[in-house]
Amino acid sequence: MTGSAPQRPRFGANYTPTSGWFHHWLDFDLDAVRADLDSVAALGLDHVRVFPLWPLFQPNRTLIRPRAVEQLAALVDAAGERGLDVAVDGLQGHLSSFDFLPSWTRTWHRRNLFTDPDVVDGQAAYLRTLAAALRGRPNFLGMTVGNEINQFSGDPHPDPDRITPGQADAWLRRMLAACEQGAPGRLHLHASYDAAWYLDDHPFTPWHSARIGAATAVHSWVFNGTAQRYGAASTATAQHAAYLVELAKAWADDPARPVWLQEVGAPAPHITAEDAARFTAATVAAVLDCPGLWGVTWWCSHDVDRTLADFPELEYGLGLLTTDRAVKPAGARLAEAVAEARNGWQPPRPRTTAVVVATGDEVAAPKRSVCGPGGAVFEAFMRLTEAGARPTTVLAERAEDRAHLAARGITEVVHPHDVRSL
Template sequence: MNYVPSGNWWFSWLEWDPASVLDDLRAVSGLGMDHVRVQLLWPVFQPDPAVVNRTALRRLVELMDLADHPDVRLDVSVSVLDGWLSGFTFLPAWLGDRCMITDEDVVRAELLLFDAVADYVGGHPRFLGLDLGNELSVPNGRVAPAAGDRWAARLLDHCEAIAPGRLHVNGVDHQPWFEGRTFSPAGAAAHGGASVLHCYPHWTGAIERYGRDGTGVLHLGEYMAELAEAYAERPGRPKWLQEFGASPVERPAETIPDWAETFVRNTLTSRGVWGCTWWGSHDVDRRYSAFVEYEYDLGLLTVDNEVKPTGARLARLVEELRTDPVRPVDRHVGLVLPAGRGKGLEAADRFFSLVDEGVRPALVLSEHVDDAPRLAARGIRELITD
């Protein structure tokens, strides 16, 4: 799960309550989960380009220690440059009107923060890896994809140098995959240890396009995983469904457990899925008044650590999948994505219609249709071009 602290949201770094955090992590572990993703608010951890907040870093270490508690045992992915989170922009004031991706002075400051985080937690037994930041295409929409890709490659290479062998990723949302915003799909499928997928029927527009229980909603994660596979240079590159979830804003609450289980099962039919990470662990406390309504009820747990119906359903699913995992589908039919098409979900319509016809296709880029070794390596025997 993406950890959302029950007491103080991610303002927790300023209002630190380790007892509450331990209770939360116990509850997360109690659902059978094995990892959490945590968010560093960038201006809290780096109040000045030359200064890293050591108190915040010590609290991060304490969170890691709590995750290693005998009652918890959760691995922790650390998302670092969080300038966008849950509908709020958290860019540091010192950034001004400079670009965090193209301004060299800013990039040097970012590397300083990554060095400090790795120095404090890089060797921790519960440290899973570094995530560059949460959905960075949102506050950097004007950055050209070529520049974004260079930046991501540089920082992820640096992450590997300072914390070798861990799972370092760029936590992109759907826009790079669908629109090439800030980062290209090829870049998202090449840099770091896994291709990251944020698959929300609400935010992608799938629920509006296909209906609440349409194929394009139930199989959205599968489609995005296959899109990542199409762009990957090698078959089976790990794919991390890093964020997915549903709110009562978009569908009746009683329908969310069925959707969640079906969504996970369908996504796991794609080869190479590393893991699935629900957003989020806990609801947002309604004493905070400024979040958009969508954000408040996304948790599998209440702010009092009571298990919600979707949490109970996914806990049973986790237990089942550990003994009877979903087998990836052999995708012998490849659906070709024509050059110049693929904006938004337009290119997904044919994929979902094939699923309705009983075919679970792979996706193939138009430039790869004559690459027989690539197609053979993916087990593709037939191409559909319409």
């Protein structure tokens, strides 16, 4: 991909059905789906990311329900009729505080999700089946292996399937190979929550995110300590998504590797309902100033119906639209940003100042907490931004690699301790 022309960023939403949330697969109503997708398309968005619940689609290791796959295909077709491309998550694992794992991996059948040969064979067959069913549809973007499934691999999950970084690497490559076998040449990737970037010794690493798959996915949630530590109106909170996009580039082998902001939202009470539109505008403006951005996919399309119980409070109001499909202030502001970007988008200039990222080892990154909120790299990036710079990041192992720096347009390298002394 090196040397390819910059592409205009994509704008989309993670599709949360208004009727039954992701449980809608149990009572699939294509007319309701069509109405939801009409309201998404009306915002000017160009894609959705959808979530077939793994236990419902593959309730037994050797049973992938044909009717469920047909319903997924019908959803993809309905989206295409409305000008929307579709990215499909396979092994969600975790959504909005709930775990979704099939019974053949739990309790009496407890087996490691990442290393048990039978489980891995079943997962690969499932991903390959979904991809193959959609391969002929022009609006099918590709598969994401799963939604933040890295959270099952270690703390703070209450019942983790512990693995090593090497085992995580092998599992990811096996899963993505299955996606590629099912639908060659599509945008197949994997997605981790920010423990991969910020949590020391987490088995899914920045290296995995930036080196495996067709693009790097980042999920930006300011309830991770950013908004609490720095404040809702702070530079750090407004720039958190852009920071993750630029942090991802430190580990990429290809300077032109695309980065997909695959999840970002305005969580209450950290971002109040009255402040959501401002936060949306600030976040989008910041990430659009990042070279190599594949796109922005907002979490989420529609609110969660309050008749559904036991969600954390913040999950109910994250939608761009209400459960009645009315546009909320954040949705209106995102629609404005989309229109503005399409009418006047210009490729961002290279970010010429790079903060050095030293995590002890570029592959395992045992000291990656320096990158998280309160860490030296994080704070140096934000201080430079407040001073008017447009920083990026570079690994300590590459900080003197002139060819690498030149390929990324970096002309100045700064260490975090030097920024603190400014």
